[in-house]
Amino acid sequence: MHKRVIFKELKQHLLKPQITVITGLRRVGKSTALKFLLSEVNHQNKTYIDLEKIENRVLFSEKSYASIESGLRSLGLDLTKECVIAVDEIQLVPTSVSVVKYFYDTYGVKFLLTGSSSYYLKNHFSESLAGRKRIFEMFPLTFQEFLTFKGQPNLEILALNQILYNEFIYARYKPLYEEYIQFGGFPEVVLATTNEDKVAYLKDVINAYIELDIKLLSDFKMSNELYKLIQLLASRVGSRLDISKLSSISGINRNKINDYLELLEYTYFIHRVPPFTKNKDKEISGQAKLYFAD
16 A cells, blocks of 8 residues: 555544544545555454445435444444444435434544545534544645655655756656656556556546536536536636636636636635735735646
8 A cells, every 4th residue: 555645644633532534536545545544443343334335325324323323233343342433435425424423422433534525524514523523635646645656766855956956866757747747646547557547547537526526516417517617727727717718718607607616626626826915905806826636
């Protein structure tokens, strides 16, 4: 298993009674992080529950907490003792937050949770689990992590002038950096051995994001419309966002574009950076620059 920088912080929080919540864009490695944490638990009174499996969604959707408790005990858990439950894709069951809250409050269960959307987690968890949880955000690989996945030496040991002025070192890392810039830092993409596989993985990430996350978390039905907007945004990375121009080119009205942008940002797909200025009026009214998460 390739370990991420965030794993150290997650492992430290494993010792605390608070609920550990890992959120971020789809396919950044949240499930891997969850399984890593569970493997670090030093007792066997633990279990992993994947809510992408229908039988687990049925269990967490039960109306009665007693029925859910019975289901958890059938998995070999003793809720009267120190217990750890890892739940993957928590956003797939709308009532799961109340289930987590009940077993945390009643039995002191240590929960490890993942979810693909900040929109869902921030709106539901902030209300129901105030003071009971800590949210960790996972992102695609940094260039340092990219090098680790590629089996390359860590650049932290090198001074910047060594990289820039040593022809051997520069020649070694230049193609790796170009690959990172071109294909990004999704772990599966980084580990793919051909460019064709990398492109296929990236297309799969986009399709899954639109077809699963967006449809689950919003009332937007026009996935083709959203896909068109994403294509337009891709050519504007690092540029100021001109909503009127986007509306004119795409045929999508301004209000809907703003709604789409808000949803894309809430679900970690894009980041908008406001202009940096000492004038607050200009900072608030100025056009933000757009960046993709990867």
